[in-house]
Amino acid sequence: xxxxxxxxxxxxxxxxxxxxxxxxxxxxxxxxxxxxxxxxxxxxxxxxxxxxxxxxxxxxxxxxxxxxxxxxxxxxxxxxxxxxxxxxxxxxxxxxxxxxxxxxxxxxxxxxxxxxxxxxxxxxxxxxxxxxxxxxxxxxxxxxxxxxxxxxxxxxxxxxxxxxxxxxxxxxxxxxxxxxxxxxxxxxxxxxxxxxxxxxxxxxxxxxxxxxxxxxxxxxxxxxxxxxxxxxxxxxxxxxxxxxxxxxxxxxxxxxxxxxxxxxxxxxxxxxxxxxxxxxxxxxxxxxxxxxxxxxxxxxxxxxxxxxxxxxxxxxxxxxxxxxxxxxxxxxxxxxxxxxxxxxxxxxxxxxxxxxxxxxxxxxxxxxxxxxxxxxxxxxxxxxxxxxxxxxxxxxxxxxxxxxxxxxxxxxxxxxxxxxxxxxxxxxxxxxxxxxxxx
Amino acid sequence: xxxxxxxxxxxxxxxxxxxxxxxxxxxxxxxxxxxxxxxxxxxxxxxxxxxxxxxxxxxxxxxxxxxxxxxxxxxxxxxxxxxxxxxxxxxxxxxxxxxxxxxxxxxxxxxxxxxxxxxxxxxxxxxxxxxxxxxxxxxxxxxxxxxxxxxxxxxxxxxxxxxxxxxxxxxxxxxxxxxxxxxxxxxxxxxxxxxxxxxxxxxxxxxxxxxxxxxxxxxxxxxxxxxxxxxxxxxxxxxxxxxxxxxxxxxxxxxxxxxxxxxxxxxxxxxxxxxxxxxxxxxxxxxxxxxxxxxxxxxxxxxxxxxxxxxxxxxxxxxxxxxxxxxxxxxxxxxxxxxxxxxxxxxxxxxxxxxxxxxxx
Numbered sequence: 001x002x003x004x005x006x007x008x009x010x011x012x013x014x015x016x017x018x019x020x021x022x023x024x025x026x027x028x029x030x031x032x033x034x035x036x037x038x039x040x041x042x043x044x045x046x047x048x049x050x051x052x053x054x055x056x057x058x059x060x061x062x063x064x065x066x067x068x069x070x071x072x073x074x075x076x077x078x079x080x081x082x083x084x085x086x087x088x089x090x091x092x093x094x095x096x097x098x099x100x101x102x103x104x105x106x107x108x109x110x111x112x113x114x115x116x117x118x119x120x121x122x123x124x125x126x127x128x129x130x131x132x133x134x135x136x137x138x139x140x141x142x143x144x145x146x147x148x149x150x151x152x153x154x155x156x157x158x159x160x161x162x163x164x165x166x167x168x169x170x171x172x173x174x175x176x177x178x179x180x181x182x183x184x185x186x187x188x189x190x191x192x193x194x195x196x197x198x199x200x201x202x203x204x205x206x207x208x209x210x211x212x213x214x215x216x217x218x219x220x221x222x223x224x225x226x227x228x229x230x231x232x233x234x235x236x237x238x239x240x241x242x243x244x245x246x247x248x249x250x251x252x253x254x255x256x257x258x259x260x261x262x263x264x265x266x267x268x269x270x271x272x273x274x275x276x277x278x279x280x281x282x283x284x285x286x287x288x289x290x291x292x293x294x295x296x297x298x299x300x301x302x303x304x305x306x307x308x309x310x311x312x313x314x315x316x317x318x319x320x321x322x323x324x325x326x327x328x329x330x331x332x333x334x335x336x337x338x339x340x341x342x343x344x345x346x347x348x349x350x351x352x353x354x355x356x357x358x359x360x361x362x363x364x365x366x367x368x369x370x371x372x373x374x375x376x377x378x379x380x381x382x383x384x385x386x387x388x389x390x391x392x393x394x395x396x397x398x399x400x401x402x403x404x405x406x407x408x409x410x411x412x413x414x415x416x417x418x419x420x421x422x423x424x425x426x427x428x429x430x431x432x433x434x435x436x437x438x439x
Numbered sequence: 440x441x442x443x444x445x446x447x448x449x450x451x452x453x454x455x456x457x458x459x460x461x462x463x464x465x466x467x468x469x470x471x472x473x474x475x476x477x478x479x480x481x482x483x484x485x486x487x488x489x490x491x492x493x494x495x496x497x498x499x500x501x502x503x504x505x506x507x508x509x510x511x512x513x514x515x516x517x518x519x520x521x522x523x524x525x526x527x528x529x530x531x532x533x534x535x536x537x538x539x540x541x542x543x544x545x546x547x548x549x550x551x552x553x554x555x556x557x558x559x560x561x562x563x564x565x566x567x568x569x570x571x572x573x574x575x576x577x578x579x580x581x582x583x584x585x586x587x588x589x590x591x592x593x594x595x596x597x598x599x600x601x602x603x604x605x606x607x608x609x610x611x612x613x614x615x616x617x618x619x620x621x622x623x624x625x626x627x628x629x630x631x632x633x634x635x636x637x638x639x640x641x642x643x644x645x646x647x648x649x650x651x652x653x654x655x656x657x658x659x660x661x662x663x664x665x666x667x668x669x670x671x672x673x674x675x676x677x678x679x680x681x682x683x684x685x686x687x688x689x690x691x692x693x694x695x696x697x698x699x700x701x702x703x704x705x706x707x708x709x710x711x712x713x714x715x716x717x718x719x720x721x722x723x724x725x726x727x728x729x730x731x732x733x734x735x736x737x738x739x740x741x742x743x744x745x746x747x748x749x750x751x752x753x754x755x756x757x758x759x760x761x762x763x764x765x766x767x768x769x770x771x772x773x774x775x776x777x778x779x780x781x782x783x784x785x786x787x788x789x790x791x792x793x794x795x796x797x798x799x800x
Contacts, residue, residue: 186729186787187789189787190653190789192728193464193643193653342781344777344782358680359672359676361668403778408729410736411778411779411783
């Protein structure tokens, strides 16, 4: 007698879409790694800077010497390929996660939402049996093979992808985005020289329509892809949306990564026919039909993970002021392509013993990217002020004249210029030395 | 296809929104106006005036007297002016040829200039080629023509009718010839067939140097930001905050022309922004397309900075110390202009600040 069909997280679903996710994720990461090295970003982002904005608690993460940095990226590429073909998959996923996250922890100036997503997905991949079919591992070890896995595994990835879209959409539900159509209106006007469509991109109603459309897309796409009746138009919208944003904005592999990830929201069998036709070591035999259901520990771990992932993007509500201005709780929160911020910062170093005061432009110490990012990020301004102060032989006071233009508004002071930043410390508490956002 | 009717109204709405004739921004006209009427003319003037300067120094060395010295000094000032006007658009050939510091390394190091005369028995073009930048260029010529005393008789006394005076004259003429050649090369690189002027004017329309409009906008705005930063830091902050002699840190200090240089720098910037004349396309056209309010504020800030420069009526050498408040006001107004460009103009025009092309999201 067959056991009763499982329900909930233990319910069996086809592994096909998870396998497709593994292949596409690995492939995208391989391309991304090659592209990163080819563009010279290993040098310009990690080797050239003489100062790095490390994360709180991770100042021990420092770049390797040049040769080993390149070896590190080669290792990343190899691991991405191994994930793609499912070769020593779990080891590859673990090494990829650690290597990629190490790189991301080197400098806050290089933080990108989709890099954070890559870290999270690669971490999840370690624990999910994404190599249980259409992989070299499954081909070598038939005992690994599965055609179906507990639905929990599918929903862990789906949940992570859904959170990105939903929080990105929720963050757009504010006046600047919906009413002023900024920053899209600003960005689109830079593209009015394009053939055919350029002339339209400068029109305010186009920016407004695209802003509203972008918010609706982010909020709805998860449900539209999940709901069978809307899957085809949603798929077209997904491809169209990410293609357009990829063409218009310098966002690298983000559109392709998100397109690959969002496919996980389609029915789990969607790529099965393709996998069978192409081959790719796809196996329809299932030596271990009654594979164990997720353990309680596993369920608990994923529950804790999900709770953290929901709480992190909401933490900015614990801070006063607009997160777009203060950036407190702004990272790891899927606030994607949400603001146009440009800043300028000049530090004043004062030696109370001699009475001397001198100005320091951060560009003298930082790369253009670091300086650009620091000027609009209070925690980085604080870190750099303390770096400048620590360089002096005698105790000094460090102040900053930092001005930021947010979404086209006149540049306004971000930091109280009378506050000695050497007396301030990075902490999770609100930064009382920040000035209010302009209206 | 039962989803189609549900999306049809959205399509109709989009088509209605797009029915009107879109507003066009002729970026090509902006680049043409700036290239033809704003960027290249000071370089043409610089090339012509540097030939005049060579003629004037040769005339001076042929007959050393008050009149020929006055003429040579006036010619130096006339050469300096278009150079100062051109600095806000100091991109392209001046960087590619690597000649900027060879033309204008300052503050001039008088010891290096005098050492050149001590160490050489004759001055040839090869001698000039081998000199470091601190012993040549406009500041070195200025030192030889104006000395440090603001006294014509004292300058004439440095050119005695003996071999030392002849060597000094040969050095002066060789320096001016070097400037003439550099100015000529600079202009030629802009104007030649397929040169930088053509590349700039065809930005986004077949240009290999500026494949997109945005590339040309980026170089323009980045150069302006760099120029204003240089003016604030080097021309104003350093002499204002030094604990030593501020005069030593002034630009064109031998001819007492620092204030004039500043005014010309700002006038060059104003021309770039306005297009060089009323109702002409310029950088203001691009800014106003995105934000008319920002355009007004930039224009007003340029006027404020120029007014602050005009308020310093005498030499900057005297204003520092006697009228620090006026110099500080000038510094603050130019810095406010720099900040406006670096933040709001950069934001409005989608400029990539310097050459960082990392992804974003």
